[in-house]
Amino acid sequence: MTWLRTPPEARPDAQAAESPGQDATAARDGQDPAAEGQRNAAAAAATSRAAGRSLGAMGWLRWGWRQLTSMRTALILLFLLAAGSVPGSLLPQVGTNPSSVSQYYSSHPLLARILGDLGLFNVFGAPWFAAIYILLFTSLVGCVLPRTLRLVGSARQPPPRAPGNLARLPFAVSYATPLAPEAALDSAAKTLSAKRFRLRTGPGWVSAEKGYLREVGNLLFHMALLGLLVSIGLGGLFGYKADRLLVNGTSFANTVTALDEFHPGRLVGPADLQPFTVALDHFSASYVTSGVLAGQPSSFVAAIRYSASPGDPMHSYSLTVNHPLVVDGVRVFLIGHGYAPEFRVTDGTGHVVFDGAVPFVPVETAGLVSEGAIKVPDADPQGLGFVGVFLPSAIDVGGRLESYFPAPQNPMVSLVSYAGNLGMNSGPSQSVYSLDTAGLHELPVSPRPLAIGQSIKLPDALGTLTYTGYQQWVSLAITYDPGQTAALWSGIAVLAGLLLSFMVRRRRVFVRASTDGAGNTIVDLGGLTRSDAAGGFEEEFAGLAAEISGLQQGRTEASPLVDPDLEVPDRTGPEPDTQGSGPPAPEQPDSPDTEQSDSPDPEQSAGE
């Protein structure tokens, strides 16, 4: 490669390459001198215009839109969004914890009223919070959409004209040929065209460009980003999430009243829920029974039946972890399990006032010790309440009850009994898993644990509680996200587009042919790649140069066995010496882009 005049290390465009420390946000935000300069110029123009006459409604609108869609605004909004969510985690929220909110109101009445007026007890539903994310969404869409349109333009753009002095390009070579200049150009054009370069010709020059796939990648990336934003938006508007705990042998329907938690998207109402039904026939959990992993779960299987809508036939399904049931576009995940001991409570008058399974919540995983509460507000003469633990495999360890295994090998309950007012006839809703003991008094009952079939006889003829058995329960997460599939494909397309734009380089090759004083035809070849990392272009250019020059000389010398790589061009022409001509001028790397106005470089125009 002796004819490569400028070594890649000395490429002048390396100086112009962006410094790696400069981050994208700073660049986009105009912190680099370039964008700032442009902005200053724009501001100066705006000021001079404003001095002459007012901006006008359209002008202000355009100005506002430009401000909104700037990366600076997007970042500020992003920061506001993060800052706005902080009170949502510091203060109790109406959506997740209404009783704490009412407690806050009673303990700090004035402060609570102010905070409530500011929407800080329902941050994610507050108008100011909605304003932030709607503006952010608009800002991002408004930023991405015009870029997309510009990229379409740049992908269709022809190569720029060949610059005057090809020797100043980072890759340059020149050779003499006996062909006439037109024939030399023609042959070079054919070679480049065969290599799928896009061509543009002019008097005495050919310019060629390749790597438009990079623009396709860019375009794909931007369109996929829009798709991602829209599909996330769709999910937020029309999707919902819900939870439901389901005891063995029972069923539920996907209606609001049957759900434990319901988090609808903004445009979802109770009538929009898909009317499916799920019945739990049998849940089985298997555990490792020996070795170091003893007690670890090995499998969870919930045998369920479901129907897509009322009147439809029931189908069987085996629901396991990470294998959701998909019904009518809604996915039902198995996310948890536990025990629901069964009790029968007879009150002082002899009436059965409670008879059913009560889900207890696991409080540790090794032995699945579970806590819960039994509430019997309508017992006569006094309301009754019980709190306690369920132990699947109960064992007495020095007077303390523990559970040695998560499977029910010795299922026992241990309860504390209360009587009085359960506080369920007024006030905020209570958790079903705990007892509000404010209006209750503890009954002097021995805390002896109960085996199945055993009873607690309450003092003062208040009644009897019998532990009749247990059931297992599963907790189900119900999610509906109409934008999910689209978001997945958009995400894949975003990555694909990004990879394409990273890996494909746009590179240009220019050819000029002229006749020197002695009547010889001198062909100049110049090469330029617009990417920071030129990796590979050096070889590609050398190969192209050898092919172009070799073909033409091969034809003239009628030597079909010539290896273009070995054919060193005949350097009879005057060799321009760039190394000796002083330091490269700053505009050198951009010399092919002297006609920026009619053919803007895609990387520059799209990068603002």
Add this chain to the structure above:
Amino acid sequence: MFRLPHFASRVAGAAGPSPRRAAAALVAAAVVLGAAACGAGATAQDTAVGNGSSFVTGSYGTTVFQSGARPKAPDVVGPTLSGSKFRLSTDRGSVVVMNFWGSWCTPCREEAPALGALSRYFSAAGVRFIGVDIRDDPASAEAFMATFRIGYPSLNDPNDLVALDFSGTVPPAGIPTTLVIDRSGRIAARIVGQASYSGLKALITQVEAEHG
């Protein structure tokens, strides 16, 4: 500040941010936005709320449907807690008040005295009351009805089939929900959340005064 515009545009040309860099920032922004949007979508709600108490309480308030725009109530059929069979269409010609409740639900217990009193007040006028007991065991439900002296029957609906019948029309949007159904079997009003004596009385009086 006194840069020549020409110089500025040159620098912009040479060192302008590449689309990739801006794009990377956009991806970051989109990801954060995505997370935020999901978070907002999941928790932003003033319609019905999960509240950590394992059932969904409603806060819709009262919806009144004008006589031309009343959704038709489904023909609810099912066993009552006492074991007899109920069919809504047999009450066609009467105003029906349907209340979804559970003995475990605090606002249901709070509104129960009003419902019991109204059922007695309107019994002479032929207004029928029917309860729908949700997610409850029959023993607790019977005890509840004894406590609050509820004289009207309730459907036993452990599988939410009655609520499901209403899906697509005016489903109960929380517990409790009270529906007022007019003489022609159309839903005239819905109260989500605790019904007040005076509010429900006014609604029933209004629907009852219509000629069926």
